[in-house]
Amino acid sequence: MDERARPAVPPSGGAGVEAGGPRCRARAWLRRGPVEPLLFLASFALMLQTPLATQYLWDRLGEDRGYNGTGREGGCGDSSADPQRQEVETETSHWSLYINLSGFFVGLFSATLLGPWSDSVGRRPLLVLATAGLALQAALSLLVVTLRLHVGFLLLGRLLSGLCGDYNSVLAGGFAAVADVSARDARTFRVAVLEACLGIAGMLAGIIGGHWLRAQGFVNPFWLVLAVQVAAVGYAALGFRESVREPRPARLLTLRHYRSVFALYATPGPEKSRKHLALYSLSFFLVVTVHFGARDIFVLYELSSPLCWGSDLIGYGSAALHLAYLTSLGGLRALQLCLEDGWVAEVGLASNILGLVVVSVATTTPVMFAGYGLLFLSLACTPVIRAKLSKLVGEEEQGALFASLACVEGLCLLTATGIFNSLYPATLNFMKGFPFLLGAGILLIPAALIGMLEVFDPKPEYRRYVDT
Known part of the structure; x- marks a missing residue:
């Protein structure tokens, strides 16, 4: 039988844990810090931050143009007759597009570098780096809101987050960690549990963000975003135990990681x-x-x-x-x-x-x-x-x-x-x-x-x- 068919043995090699037993695998997993809380925290903060940033762009750009309408007075009416509102909508959509595209393209190269790297060094370094990047982005967003900096700093925050792997690397590390510690017959359900955590985070963020924004404005919700992202960094560094069986040092900046992603689909x-x-x-x-x-x-x-x-x-x-x-x-x-x-x-x-x-x-x-x-x-x-x-x-x-x-x-x-x-x-x-x-x-x-x-x-x- 192929060596990789054998169940993963915990690095600690504790007594009484036999390779292959489902109860022993469950006990070994319980000794690890589960990755679900980390994914929940990072997802909640990001899903709270994204609509807040879009609405802040709308209000800030509208204020710069002297437009203070909300566009909701007419209910289902046609607002196309308001050229000033259309200008604000266009500029807001353009900035949102720039921010999203910059994060995607930078994160595309960093995530495909960091993901294979984590196969060698372990998931924890990847998760710490990616959540730290999201926390840095949240901190810059908070500074933009509180100090009324130029909205271009939102783009800078997304670029810095992308260099650290962005949210894509959090997802990659989280799902890979689940695959590391789950038995083959239980893996589908474990992955579904992780996806459910993302859904619950999105539901809570949607409920909290809108009501809080109407009640207190932008500053306090952005403080919550930063606090939750910092908590995610702390959990990744201190609460999450490594899921890779035998972590080993590996170079980060090497083309070998990109080739490993390509080899998944191209190498026979x-x-x-x-x-x-x-x-x-x-x-x-x-x-x-x-x-x-x-x-x-x-x-x-x-x-x-x-x-x-x-x-x-x-x-x-x-x-x-x-x-x-x-x-x-x-x-x-x-x-x-x-x-x-x-x-x-x-x-x-x-x-x-x-x-x-x-x-x-x-x-x-x-x-x-x-x-x-x-x-x-x-x-x-x-x-x-x-x-x-x-x-x-x-x-x-x-x-x-x-x-x-x-x-x-x-x-x-x-x-x-x-x-x-x-x-x-x-x-x-x-x-x-x-x-x-x-x-x-x-x-x-x-x-x-x-x-x-x-x-x-x-x-x-x-x-x-x-x-x-």
């Missing part, structure tokens, strides 16, 4: 299926792109006619959307009792497709919430794909794999923003919900790919452990 070998890696990665890209794209336009869809939702209904809708993380987690656990993981992903895709179709034709509040209800298993697909990809590579390649997936998520965000945000205004004249319908159609592609792989080659990851 009897131990892995490049076909499965490529097709599951493509499925992941399409699923996450639709998820990000639909999320971007939900609020616009609800604000406009005929729904004309107010802030209270929008808040309930956002809570229902994030609740899908928990319902998908419970549904995945229940479906695993009777279905293989691949078919669980198919059920999740079916839930996503049905929900988007209903949302695309929703003209009343009950129908819109019915669409949200049908999305209750929509997030069961991505943890399955992550776990399947993790099982296709070796223990020493988990950091490289999840770093590449984190960069794919960043690319998904840019692709979704470009496609869905452009398509929504272009299709208002003939079908306002067309982008949701398009998203449902796109999801048929990963559904076909995953179904095909399950039928013709359901468990390629186990071929590497068969003695030849």
